[in-house]
Amino acid sequence: xxxxLSWADVVDAPAEPLEFGACHVHQAWxxxxxxxxxxxxxQAAFVTSQHRLPRLLQSVGSNSNARNHAERGQAxxxxxxxxxxxxxxxxxxxxxxxxxxDCIETIAETRVRDDDLVAVLRDLLERCPxxxxxxxDETFYERILAAGRRRERAS
Numbered sequence: 001x002x003x004x005l006s007w008a009d010v011v012d013a014p015a016e017p018l019e020f021g022a023c024h025v026h027q028a029w030x031x032x033x034x035x036x037x038x039x040x041x042x043q044a045a046f047v048t049s050q051h052r053l054p055r056l057l058q059s060v061g062s063n064s065n066a067r068n069h070a071e072r073g074q075a076x077x078x079x080x081x082x083x084x085x086x087x088x089x090x091x092x093x094x095x096x097x098x099x100x101x102d103c104i105e106t107i108a109e110t111r112v113r114d115d116d117l118v119a120v121l122r123d124l125l126e127r128c129p130x131x132x133x134x135x136x137d138e139t140f141y142e143r144i145l146a147a148g149r150r151r152e153r154a155s
Contacts, residue, residue: 005087005098005132007144014041018080021104022056023121025073028114029107042089045080046141053078054136057093073113077121079104090125096136096144097128 017038021031032038039045039052046052056075081088081101088101103124110117125133134144 005100007098007132007134009085010042010087010089010098010145011085012042012145013082014043016041016082016084018042018045019083019101019105020045021079021107022075023077023118024075026113027072028110028112028117030072030109030111039080042080042145043141046145053080053091054138054140057091057136076118077125081105090121090128091136092122092125094136095125095133096140097125097134098132099124099128 017035017040019031020038021029023029039049044052046054056078060074077090077092079088079090079099081104086100086102088099088104090097090099090104104121107117134140
């Protein structure tokens, strides 16, 4: 994995729609494709959207999309990434990891269960260096990501 990646390089740009992918029990990988489905920045992805990643991953049934699409099964992993940056944030229910977006950007949509793909994604999360992993909790955005937004405004 690229040693150059750092949480300090992750900047929240609400004007840029983020790419999004999720891995579910019965649907190994799906992406949001339309502009309306994408998160308008990291704050929406982790704090303000009713479809935010922590809710999707941590609260079974609390995400309306998950309730409306029970055929997918529970979300196991999810990721957001910028088209204009080298990073992606890959999450499970308890942690977030900063990984190279190349690791997930080209994963093909899979509408069936795929335990091998789940294992690959889990391995990416687990092999991520400790300095690029952090708990996914209610403080994640302010603690890790808002600092980049403050740096951007100060420039």
